[in-house]
Amino acid sequence: MKNPKQIPEVSAFKFLRHAAKIIENPLPFHQKNFQKLGDIFRLRLGLGLSKSVIFSRNPLIAQHILQKNQKNYHKSPIQTRDLAKYIGNGLLTANGEHWQKQRKLIQPAFHKKQLEKLMDTVNAAIQTEVKRIETDKKFDIFPVFNDLAFQTVVKSLFSSAVGEKEINRLQYITEAAQKMLVSELRQPFKNWWFRLSGKIQKHLDLTQESRELLKRIVEERKRSSHREDDLLDMLLDARYDDGTEMDEEQLIDEILILFTAGHETTSNALTFTCELLARHPEIQEKLYADVIRAKENSSNLMEFIQQSSYANLVIDESMRLYPPAYFIDRISLAEDEFEGVKIASDESLLLSIYEIHRHKDYWEQPEEFIPERFADGKQRKNIAYYPFGAGPRKCIGNNFAMYEMILAISEVIAKFKIEEKKAPIQITPLITLKPKNAFLNFTKR
Numbered sequence: 215m216k217n218p219k220q221i222p223e224v225s226a227f228k229f230l231r232h233a234a235k236i237i238e239n240p241l242p243f244h245q246k247n248f249q250k251l252g253d254i255f256r257l258r259l260g261l262g263l264s265k266s267v268i269f270s271r272n273p274l275i276a277q278h279i280l281q282k283n284q285k286n287y288h289k290s291p292i293q294t295r296d297l298a299k300y301i302g303n304g305l306l307t308a309n310g311e312h313w314q315k316q317r318k319l320i321q322p323a324f325h326k327k328q329l330e331k332l333m334d335t336v337n338a339a340i341q342t343e344v345k346r347i348e349t350d351k352k353f354d355i356f357p358v359f360n361d362l363a364f365q366t367v368v369k370s371l372f373s374s375a376v377g378e379k380e381i382n383r384l385q386y387i388t389e390a391a392q393k394m395l396v397s398e399l400r401q402p403f404k405n406w407w408f409r410l411s412g413k414i415q416k417h418l419d420l421t422q423e424s425r426e427l428l429k430r431i432v433e434e435r436k437r438s439s440h441r442e443d444d445l446l447d448m449l450l451d452a453r454y455d456d457g458t459e460m461d462e463e464q465l466i467d468e469i470l471i472l473f474t475a476g477h478e479t480t481s482n483a484l485t486f487t488c489e490l491l492a493r494h495p496e497i498q499e500k501l502y503a504d505v506i507r508a509k510e511n512s513s514n515l516m517e518f519i520q521q522s523s524y525a526n527l528v529i530d531e532s533m534r535l536y537p538p539a540y541f542i543d544r545i546s547l548a549e550d551e552f553e554g555v556k557i558a559s560d561e562s563l564l565l566s567i568y569e570i571h572r573h574k575d576y577w578e579q580p581e582e583f584i585p586e587r588f589a590d591g592k593q594r595k596n597i598a599y600y601p602f603g604a605g606p607r608k609c610i611g612n613n614f615a616m617y618e619m620i621l622a623i624s625e626v627i628a629k630f631k632i633e634e635k636k637a638p639i640q641i642t643p644l645i646t647l648k649p650k651n652a653f654l655n656f657t658k659r
Contacts, residue, residue: 218551218554218555218556219553219555219556221254221255221256221268221555222251222254222255222256223255223256223258223266224247224251224256224257224258225258226259226265229257229258229259237401239642239643240643241540241568241643244566247269248269248271248566248569253270253271253573254269254270254271254275254555256268256269257269266562267563268561268562268563269563269564269566270563270564270565270566271565271566271569271570273570273573273597273598273600274552274553274597275565276542276565276567276570276600276604277597279563279565280544280565280600280603280607283550284605284606284607285547286546286547286548286550287544287545287546287547287563288545288547289309289543289544289545289607290543290544290562291545292399292543293543294308294309296395296398296399297395297474297645299418300391300392300394300395300417300418300421300470301391301467301471301473302463302464302466302467302468302470302471303464303467304316304467304468304470304471305317305468305471305475305610306474306475313607315454316464316468317606318455319453320449320452320610321610322448323445323448323449323452324611324613326613328448329613329614330516331443332370332444332614333515333519333617333621334515335366335369335370335373335444336366336369336370336617336618336621337515337621338369339366340362340366340618340622341625342365343358343359343361343362344358344362344622346358346361347626347656348656349630349656349657349658350656351655352653352654352655353654353656354651354652355485355488355653355654355656356481356652359481359485359488359622360477360478360481362481362622363476363477363480363481363484363618364381364384364385364388364473364477364481365381366618367472367473367476367477368381368384368473369444370444370445370614371444371445371446371469372435372442372444373442373444373446374442375431375435375442375446383423383424383427384424384427384428384473385477387420387423387424388470388474390417390420391417391420392474392478394413394414394417395645396644396645399645400644421470424470425466425470428469428470429462431446432446432462435450445472446469449465449468472611475609476614478538479538479539479646480538480618480619482536482538482646482647482648482649483529483532483536483615483619484619484622484623485649485652486533486536486639486649487528487532487619488623488632488652489635489649489654490528490531490536490639491528491632492632492633493634493635493636494583497583497585498627498631498632500524501524501525501528501627502627504522504523505624505628508521508522508523509628518621518624519617519620519621522620522624525620525623526588526616526620527585527586527588527589528585528623529616529619529620529623530593530601531583531584531585531587531588532583533601534571534599534601535572535581535583536639536641536649537567537571537600537601537647538601538646538647539567539600539601539603539609539646539647540566540567540568540643540647541564541565541566541568542564542565542567542603543562543563543565544562544563544565545560545561545562545563546558546560546561565600567600570598570600571598571600576597576598577598602615628659629658629659630657630658630659631656631657631659632654632656633654633656633657635654635655640652
């Protein structure tokens with residue numbers, strides 16, 4: 215390649231000078247760099263030349279890395295090592311042949327016809343949790359959606375085979391491990407203390423406790439002659455190409471991954487959707503009218519989901535502005551080149567989905583909440599839209615998540631009106647993009 219394009223650099227000194235603010239919220243720092251340097255830059259993380267990350271908000275580069283040349287890019291050690299030590303080696307954390315084998319095995323469980331069987335269970339969990347919303351006062355909606363999302367995942371997996379005490383314990387352990395991982399990633403200079411003080415070991419012990427609890431549930435199901443047709447039955451029925459089934463440890467890994475990937479992103483998205491509706495009362499009322507119409511014209515939940523066209527648009531637009539998976543990280547396996555930009559082997563890359571979703575070259579009025587932009591269906595195929603990732607590693611549960619979110623936001627809006635709120639939406643970027651101070655005022659309709 216002749217005369218490769220030079221990637222602009224942000225020095226380690228500048229990074230360290232802003233470290234405190236970056237730990238709290240890295241997005242403004244990255245945004246300033248994109249505005250100054252363009253759609254790609256290299257951030258030096260240390261005083262040496264070896265530690266660096268390439269940041270990009272160019273959707274064409276994202277397409278190249280996630281789809282066109284995806285075989286050359288693996289998930290980074292953040293997931294394959296740091297996260298995996300808490301949730302195991304499965305779909306979310308695996309690379310290469312092992313990931314391909316697991317994806318092929320598990321994919322059928324998330325086909326639309328299989329998900330149809332779970333919708334009554336999902337809706338029952340939603341109905342129960344929505345009743346917890348308190349009216350005529352400032353109310354933090356995030357904990358309700360957080361519990362709702364975890365309940366739907368657990369009950370879709372296990373039906374009624376697990377009690378509330380066990381569900382609460384599993385949720386506590388899942389969230390505690392995530393918080394510990396965030397601390398490790400955001401404060402690497404404290405890792406020696408986390409190890410020495412026993413904090414990491416404490417959370418590894420908690421994870422082992424959850425694994426033992428899940429093993430008991432799985433073993434009881436295997437001994438039982440009764441089928442629930444839930445996700446656990448589907449995973450137990452799944453067979454590799456040679457006819458063998460998942461061993462118990464691998465099955466537990468995949469269940470833990472479903473807990474982690476399946477509840478936090480959904481609860482984040484639902485909370486941001488309510489925050490946006492509070493700031494756009496006209497869109498909220500349009501959604502309410504469409505929910506009532508869909509209820510009147512549906513005889514079952516899948517019909518209702520299919521009829522809920524405007525709820526779909528609202529969620530699509532909410533995830534554009536506030537994508538739960540707000541960055542995607544990859545490691546290059548071999549040297550690569552894209553439009554004159556040379557990417558070395560073993561290069562760390564971070565795709566800023568948050569910035570891609572707000573890129574003015576690909577979106578009209580990118581900072582505005584306009585659900586109608588998705589009305590013709592074309593924007594869902596926009597090269598700059600990645601709410602569930604893209605390519606072979608696109609989120610396996612995207613349909614499940616969309617069905618759940620349509621049912622949940624429809625149930626909330628059918629029962630409650632969210633009073634107008636004008637203060638800016640607050641965020642906390644951790645492993646996922648989380649809402650902050652999501653206090654809203656609900657009134658009964």
